[in-house]
Amino acid sequence: MAGATRKDTDGLNAAAAVKDAILAGVIALGIFGPLVGLKSEQNMRNELVLTTRWGLVAIIVGIVIVGRFLLTTVIWPTLRARKMRDKPAPTAAQIARRSAIAKWFPSTSLVFLFLYPAIVVSLVGFQGSLKWVDNFGIQILIYVMLGWGLNIVVGLAGLLDLGYVAFYAVGAYSYALLSIHFGLSFWLLLPLAGILAALWGIMLGFPVLRLRGDYLAIVTLAFGEIIRLVLINFRELTNGSAGISSIPKITLFGIPFDASPNGFAKMFGLPLSSAYYKIFLYYLILLLALLTAYVTIRLRRLPVGRAWEALREDEIACRSLGINTTNTKLTAFALGAMFGGFAGSFFAARQGFVSPESFVFMESAVIVAIVVLGGMGSMIGVALAAVAMIGGTEMLRELDFLKAVFGNNFDPDQFRMLFFGLAMVLVMIWKPRGFVGAREPTVFLAERKSISSSLVKEGHG
Amino acid sequence: MSAAFDTIAPEVAAPWADDPVLTVEHVSMRFGGLVAVNDLSFSVGRGDITALIGPNGAGKTTVFNCITGFYKPTQGMLLLKHASGDSFLLERMPDFRISAKAKVARTFQNIRLFSGMTLLENLLVAQHNALMIASGMSILGVLGVPTYKRAEKEAIERARYWLDRTGLTARADDPAGELPYGAQRRLEIARAMCTGPELLCLDEPAAGLNPRESADLNALLLGIRETEKTSILLIEHDMSVVMEISDHVVVLEYGTKISDGTPLEVRSDPRVIAAYLGVDDSEVEKVEEQLDEIAEEAAG
Numbered sequence: 001m002a003g004a005t006r007k008d009t010d011g012l013n014a015a016a017a018v019k020d021a022i023l024a025g026v027i028a029l030g031i032f033g034p035l036v037g038l039k040s041e042q043n044m045r046n047e048l049v050l051t052t053r054w055g056l057v058a059i060i061v062g063i064v065i066v067g068r069f070l071l072t073t074v075i076w077p078t079l080r081a082r083k084m085r086d087k088p089a090p091t092a093a094q095i096a097r098r099s100a101i102a103k104w105f106p107s108t109s110l111v112f113l114f115l116y117p118a119i120v121v122s123l124v125g126f127q128g129s130l131k132w133v134d135n136f137g138i139q140i141l142i143y144v145m146l147g148w149g150l151n152i153v154v155g156l157a158g159l160l161d162l163g164y165v166a167f168y169a170v171g172a173y174s175y176a177l178l179s180i181h182f183g184l185s186f187w188l189l190l191p192l193a194g195i196l197a198a199l200w201g202i203m204l205g206f207p208v209l210r211l212r213g214d215y216l217a218i219v220t221l222a223f224g225e226i227i228r229l230v231l232i233n234f235r236e237l238t239n240g241s242a243g244i245s246s247i248p249k250i251t252l253f254g255i256p257f258d259a260s261p262n263g264f265a266k267m268f269g270l271p272l273s274s275a276y277y278k279i280f281l282y283y284l285i286l287l288l289a290l291l292t293a294y295v296t297i298r299l300r301r302l303p304v305g306r307a308w309e310a311l312r313e314d315e316i317a318c319r320s321l322g323i324n325t326t327n328t329k330l331t332a333f334a335l336g337a338m339f340g341g342f343a344g345s346f347f348a349a350r351q352g353f354v355s356p357e358s359f360v361f362m363e364s365a366v367i368v369a370i371v372v373l374g375g376m377g378s379m380i381g382v383a384l385a386a387v388a389m390i391g392g393t394e395m396l397r398e399l400d401f402l403k404a405v406f407g408n409n410f411d412p413d414q415f416r417m418l419f420f421g422l423a424m425v426l427v428m429i430w431k432p433r434g435f436v437g438a439r440e441p442t443v444f445l446a447e448r449k450s451i452s453s454s455l456v457k458e459g460h461g
Numbered sequence: 462m463s464a465a466f467d468t469i470a471p472e473v474a475a476p477w478a479d480d481p482v483l484t485v486e487h488v489s490m491r492f493g494g495l496v497a498v499n500d501l502s503f504s505v506g507r508g509d510i511t512a513l514i515g516p517n518g519a520g521k522t523t524v525f526n527c528i529t530g531f532y533k534p535t536q537g538m539l540l541l542k543h544a545s546g547d548s549f550l551l552e553r554m555p556d557f558r559i560s561a562k563a564k565v566a567r568t569f570q571n572i573r574l575f576s577g578m579t580l581l582e583n584l585l586v587a588q589h590n591a592l593m594i595a596s597g598m599s600i601l602g603v604l605g606v607p608t609y610k611r612a613e614k615e616a617i618e619r620a621r622y623w624l625d626r627t628g629l630t631a632r633a634d635d636p637a638g639e640l641p642y643g644a645q646r647r648l649e650i651a652r653a654m655c656t657g658p659e660l661l662c663l664d665e666p667a668a669g670l671n672p673r674e675s676a677d678l679n680a681l682l683l684g685i686r687e688t689e690k691t692s693i694l695l696i697e698h699d700m701s702v703v704m705e706i707s708d709h710v711v712v713l714e715y716g717t718k719i720s721d722g723t724p725l726e727v728r729s730d731p732r733v734i735a736a737y738l739g740v741d742d743s744e745v746e747k748v749e750e751q752l753d754e755i756a757e758e759a760a761g
Contacts, residue, residue, distance in 0.1 A: 456577030
């Protein structure tokens with residue numbers, strides 16, 4: 001085996017590894033013997049009958065023994081050796097490559113994002129583009145925007161908000177209700193929805209922001225649930241869990257996207273297609289997301305942004321420097337909520353239908369996961385994480401070929417959460433501080449140096 | 462308490478009582494049944510370096526926390542007077558206003574820097590309130606108004622000045638958490654000075670410094686008093702710092718003031734020596750006699 005070809009010390013270890021593997025096998029036998037080996041079934045007369053499956057137990061125990069042996073003799077030593085090898089500092093070429101990526105990645109990806117619908121349409125035509133622009137493009141960009149909005153609260157100010165979806169819901173219902181009942185246009189309601197969400201953020205923030213860490217997380221989580229339950233139970237206003245349907249579409253400065261004579265397609269003499277509206281929505285959410293990014297980047301370089309980050313680093317020191325921490329936290333909360341509200345009103349307009357189903361805790365968890373996975377405070381990281389998480393789960397819908405392997409009943413979509421959780425665990429082992437953990441300083445005297453993630457704190461409430 | 466009344470009507474007027482920047486009167490701080498500070502009164506002279514010393518657990522940091530608003534004293538009054546004549550009752554103000562309005566800056570016993578931010582950023586955060594106004598509460602700043610650019614430039618110049626004074630300019634763009642211990646202590650002082658304080662409160666600034674760093678610190682503190690006219694109140698264990706640079710020493714034990722005077726007076730106070738060396742009550746008189754002899758010898 002592998003152990004024999006190694007040095008003498010490893011040869012000695014091989015004996016220990018065999019012993020270890022056998023011990024693991026005994027433990028596996030103890031656990032799986034009763035659990036797997038004995039199966040109780042009811043027969044026709046409702047009697048319990050024990051069936052034994054010792055063959056299966058033997059296979060499992062065999063796998064455990066061999067697996068454990070390989071783990072101790074081959075896999076762990078290789079991993080350890082690789083760890084030792086990885087220690088030396090990156091070479092000049094590596095550093096140059098990394099800085100080139102850091103320099104060019106944002107602008108090239110921006111160009112790509114603006115060209116994306118054109119690329120998709122030219123590849124698969126207008127009808128084929130629907131799925132790629134809508135399910136991938138728009139869906140991912142909504143989460144990018146939500147991630148960037150929450151990034152202000154969690155990533156910069158270090159306040160763990162587990163109820164962010166509440167503000168998303170406030171934005172969505174604001175647009176849905178006000179546009180249906182008062183016939184107001186999207187362009188008026190978009191800022192209004194943002195302001196309403198920000199107000200709710202302040203209302204929640206005032207009593208809650210004196211709490212820190214776990215306590216804050218629990219209360220924000222509860223707030224998210226309260227909003228959802230109100231939406232379900234306040235039937236007179238929200239129509240309960242049935243939701244609100246036929247929400248007006250967005251118009252391009254008064255030009256509707258429909259088949260009417262003054263609709264978009266007729267007006268420009270184009271063939272009718274729903275793809276125009278989707279592409280329009282794509283550009284709209286792209287611009288909204290970029291607005292979020294622009295404001296966040298600007299604010300980071302302003303005193304309020306530095307105060308947020310200082311708050312994440314050390315709240316007591318902030319207070320000793322004359323910073324009103326309550327107001328500073330409130331601005332972060334209100335701003336994050338406002339972008340959530342923008343995204344919410346866009347979501348309502350795009351779906352044409354809102355119901356409390358869309359604003360469950362899982363949504364909040366996904367957005368927090370995007371921020372944490374991306375690297376708290378990093379715009380690029382959060383965007384990448386949104387692509388990986390939302391794009392990844394959307395991709396799972398495309399894995400129909402797996403049916404050939406696992407049979408026709410196999411639905412990869414049902415395993416989404418499993419893959420999702422597994423991927424999260426792996427990423428957290430591989431990059432515990434997220435994709436982009438390093439922090440870029442907001443100002444410099446001589447030279448901009450990024451700050452290692454080990455020094456940057458995550459905040460504690 | 463007789464000791465407290467002594468300071469209010471001292472037999473010989475102490476120089477620091479003439480124009481005090483800070484007057485602490487009858488301050489007590491209780492945590493449940495524990496009396497951390499008991500009816501403490503003293504004054505901090507304007508432009509003086511005042512040291513607050515005492516054995517571990519004497520309540521020095523509690524006094525600091527009362528002055529800087531992190532604790533609200535159970536009883537008593539803390540009056541801060543600016544050179545301009547404005548006065549503030551510190552026990553009635555929330556902590557961040559004490560720094561912003563009353564201009565009291567502080568450092569911490571266990572250094573509290575923003576370790577993931579660069580030195581320059583640390584010093585800019587300290588100028589938050591001025592910059593916030595210049596940025597039109599961020600609204601004008603987001604739009605990129607030139608007044609903010611100018612204000613930020615000035616703030617950076619001020620930060621650079623303090624980096625120069627503390628000898629940290631070369632590391633301005635490094636994260637604060639990467640600095641060696643002594644430099645972190647200096648940076649914390651620079652950060653406190655960037656708030657433009659009338660009174661600078663330093664909680665054990667020389668803790669963990671080697672003799673050379675300690676001497677540099679003395680020079681820095683004397684320099685701050687010289688150029689900025691800032692009054693300094695410091696807690697210190699390192700007697701070389703206390704004796705060399707302070708004008709006035711207040712000694713605490715078990716939350717009560719046991720001595721108050723010039724370093725020379727305090728050094729020869731038997732109660733201080735007893736407090737530091739820990740003598741049995743029965744032996745106090747004997748020690749006092751010995752001390753008197755030493756004092757006589759020194760005088761003769």
